[in-house]
Amino acid sequence: MRRKVTACLALALATAVGCGTAAAASAGTPGGTPGGTPGGTPCLPDSPAHPTCISGTLDDGTPYEFVVPAPWNGTVVVALDFAGTGRSEPLTARLLADGVAHGGTSRAITGWDIRSAIDNQAEALARFEDAYGRAREAIASGTSMGGFVAAGVAQVHPGAFDAAVPMCGGLGGSVGQWNQKLDTVFVLERLVAPGLPVIDIPADIESARKAWIDALAAAQQSPEGRARIALAAAIGQLPAWGRNPDGSAPPPPDRGDAAALQQGAYLALAGGPLPYIGQAMSSRRQIMDVVGGNPSWNTGVDYDKQLRLADPALGRAVRDLYKAAGLDLAADLKNLAAAPRVAADPDAVRRFSRGIVLDGRLRIPVLTVSGTGDQISTVAQQQSYGENVRRAGANSLLRQTYTETVGHCDFSPAEQEAALTTMLDRLRSGHWPATSAPAMNARAAASAADPAPRYVPFTPPQFNRPYPG
Numbered sequence: 001m002r003r004k005v006t007a008c009l010a011l012a013l014a015t016a017v018g019c020g021t022a023a024a025a026s027a028g029t030p031g032g033t034p035g036g037t038p039g040g041t042p043c044l045p046d047s048p049a050h051p052t053c054i055s056g057t058l059d060d061g062t063p064y065e066f067v068v069p070a071p072w073n074g075t076v077v078v079a080l081d082f083a084g085t086g087r088s089e090p091l092t093a094r095l096l097a098d099g100v101a102h103g104g105t106s107r108a109i110t111g112w113d114i115r116s117a118i119d120n121q122a123e124a125l126a127r128f129e130d131a132y133g134r135a136r137e138a139i140a141s142g143t144s145m146g147g148f149v150a151a152g153v154a155q156v157h158p159g160a161f162d163a164a165v166p167m168c169g170g171l172g173g174s175v176g177q178w179n180q181k182l183d184t185v186f187v188l189e190r191l192v193a194p195g196l197p198v199i200d201i202p203a204d205i206e207s208a209r210k211a212w213i214d215a216l217a218a219a220q221q222s223p224e225g226r227a228r229i230a231l232a233a234a235i236g237q238l239p240a241w242g243r244n245p246d247g248s249a250p251p252p253p254d255r256g257d258a259a260a261l262q263q264g265a266y267l268a269l270a271g272g273p274l275p276y277i278g279q280a281m282s283s284r285r286q287i288m289d290v291v292g293g294n295p296s297w298n299t300g301v302d303y304d305k306q307l308r309l310a311d312p313a314l315g316r317a318v319r320d321l322y323k324a325a326g327l328d329l330a331a332d333l334k335n336l337a338a339a340p341r342v343a344a345d346p347d348a349v350r351r352f353s354r355g356i357v358l359d360g361r362l363r364i365p366v367l368t369v370s371g372t373g374d375q376i377s378t379v380a381q382q383q384s385y386g387e388n389v390r391r392a393g394a395n396s397l398l399r400q401t402y403t404e405t406v407g408h409c410d411f412s413p414a415e416q417e418a419a420l421t422t423m424l425d426r427l428r429s430g431h432w433p434a435t436s437a438p439a440m441n442a443r444a445a446a447s448a449a450d451p452a453p454r455y456v457p458f459t460p461p462q463f464n465r466p467y468p469g
Contacts, residue, residue, distance in 0.1 A: 039131055040068055044087060049096035054103075054131050055083070062110060064124040066103025066132075067092060073099030074136030076128060077420060078121050078161070080105055080146035090413040094447065095420070101135075103128060107145060112283065112290045114174055114355030117145070118152040122160040137427050141165040141420065143409040144377065151366065151385070152356045158363040163423050167369040167416065168409040172381035173357045175295060175349060176467040178287065180378065181280050182296040182342060183465065184236025184269075187303065188212075188277075190339050191228040191332055192219045199294050199342055201285035209278040216270040216277065223325035226262050230318045231332065233265035234310040235303055237380040237464060238276060240317070241373035242267025243407045252373070252404065258317035258324075265314065268375035274408050276375045287352065293345030295352035303336045306464045357467065360388030362397040365426050367435065369419045372458055373406035384463035399435040402458035414449035415440075421447075 040052030049069035057063055063083040066076070077095060079086070082104030086092055095102045105124050110117040125138055140153035140161045147169025154164035170177040185198045193215035197208050219225025233240065240261040241252055250267075253260035269276045288294060307315060322329040366389075370382050382400055389398045399422075403415060418440050425433040433439070437455040444453035 040066070043067065047093065047096060051096055053087070054128070056127065058105065058120055058123050058127070060109050060116065060120070062105050062120050063108065064103065064105045064120075064127060066101055066124075066128050067096065068101040068132055069096040069099055071099065072101055072132065075099070075139065075424060076101040076103065076125070076135045076137070077139045077141050077165075078104045078125050078128070079140075079142035080107060080117055080121070080149045081142060081144075082106070084108075091416050094413055094417045098417075098421075100420075101128070101132070104142070104146075112287045112355075114145075114149060114152060115156075116355075117149045118156050118356065121149060121153045122157040125160055137162050137424065139163045139165055139420065139423060141167065142169075143167045143411070143416075144169065147171075147368075147377070147409075151358055151368075154362060154364055154366050155356065155358060161364060163364050163427055164366045165369070165419050165423050166366065167411060167419065168371060168374055168377045169368075170377045170381055171358055171368065171385035172463055172465065173384075173467060174352045174355050175357065176384060176463070176465050177378075177381055178284070178296045178352075179298070179465040179467065180236060180381075180463075181276075181284070182298055183301065183303070183306065184232050184238065185277070185280050186298055186339075186342065187232040187235050187336060188216070188229070190336060191231070192216070192225060197281065199284070199288075199296065201281050201288070203285075205282050205285055208281045212277045212281065213270050213275065216266065220266050220270075223321070224327055226266070227318065227321035227325045227327055228332065229266050229269065230262045230314065230321050231307070231329075233269060234314045234318050235306045235464075237310065237378050237461065238265055238268045239373045239375055239379065239406070240264040240268070240311070240314045241406050242269070242375055243272030245271050247273050249406045249410070252406070255313040258320040261314055261317040262321055268373075272375075272407060274376065279376055288348070291348040291351040293348030294342070295344055295348040297342055297344035299341045299343055301341075304333045307333070309462055309464055311461055353467070358385055358388060360385070360390070360392035360394060362389055362392070362394040365397045365423065365432075366399075367419055367423050367426070368398075368400045369403065369411065369415070370400070370460075371403050371405040371407070371410055372456070373404070374408050374410075376408040379458075380461045380463040383460040384466045386460075387466075399432060401435055401437070401440055402456055402460075403454045404456040404458075405454055412444070412449060412451060412453070414444040414447050415453055415455070417447055418444035418453070418455075
């Protein structure tokens with residue numbers, strides 16, 4: 001009842017439909033055309049699920065779209081980045097075969113305005129329920145920014161949604177994750193590529209990205225450059241594992257091999273189809289436009305301490321690489337300590353934090369999925385999210401899972417389906433099923449997984465830049 005009322009209010013705001021009308025529509029049975037509402041129109045003629053679709057735009061102009069199987073079992077998964085491409089996603093086909101509706105919005109209008117994207121998920125759900133009737137289970141999900149938004153939905157709209165399954169989202173929160181990225185780029189600029197942009201990204205983002213890629217490639221050719229790249233990666237908590245320039249995935253490096261760990265860190269920074277440094281340029285420029293200033297700072301940050309707290313294997317590699325290069329690690333750390341720091345614009349921090357600081361105060365169940373080798377949504381952020389939930393006394397509502405995958409959001413459709421199936425079991429039974437790596441892999445394998453499922457036991461390192469800290 002609480003979720004129905006919230007959806008009704010969102011729908012009334014979005015479409016000026018009265019609550020009585022919306023509530024009547026939402027009282028129908030899943031799979032029908034309740035309350036006289038039109039439902040959708042036939043779509044995807046080759047799909048054995050014989051679905052119907054609805055689409056439109058929300059109040060702010062954001063597109064939304066849903067695909068609903070016949071018959072519909074009452075579950076809907078709502079995700080950012082669905083509108084436009086979601087109909088053709090392999091995950092959609094899997095969900096339709098299970099009787100689950102799939103849909104959501106796009107980031108075309110909101111971009112890095114995360115709070116608006118969060119609110120749009122509730123509005124999109126209301127539009128869906130007006131057409132198809134009240135969902136039995138509404139799950140917020142999505143990958144990348146969509147995972148971040150799904151976690152925000154769980155915090156902001158627990159009355160509209162029953163659960164959330166954020167995948168590869170930066171769950172350190174808006175401010176925290178971009179402070180972490182500042183650390184990496186700041187260290188690189190100071191020690192490897194003086195003069196390249198850190199905060200003030202030029203309008204010609206591609207030129208800035210290329211300048212950084214070229215500088216890192218040049219540094220990678222010398223022992224000194226490799227040691228300093230490893231130092232920046234350790235301080236910024238990047239994975240020491242990255243995709244090759246052609247996009248292929250190398251195996252995880254031996255954690256005792258300093259050279260292999262350094263190569264992995266370099267690839268995470270500058271290799272593959274989505275290098276960390278490129279996203280640090282393009283997204284920061286967009287963020288500063290959205291919040292009207294710089295929301296990141298490193299005033300008061302002790303990089304010597306952050307190195308001590310870094311992944312132990314990469315920390316050992318840094319010391320070995322510095323010794324092999326004949327460099328003085330203590331001198332470089334003193335250099336960083338003496339460097340002029342970056343101060344934030346308090347108003348920009350306030351606006352950016354609205355979109356969102358994840359405080360852990362859960363009221364609906366959340367299951368997260370993260371890749372251990374994700375260079376964009378670094379896995380240490382999951383420690384911060386889990387710690388906030390623990391402090392808020394909501395541990396019973398959270399489960400965190402991990403896949404041994406390299407690159408951003410490199411989950412198979414079967415691995416994603418396994419996470420959503422796990423959450424459905426949780427909602428329908430009222431208690432968590434097993435979420436261990438073997439249990440998650442068994443669920444994924446049961447749905448014809450290719451490649452073989454890659455869930456693994458994993459404990460993320462402490463996140464160095466929690467906000468508020």
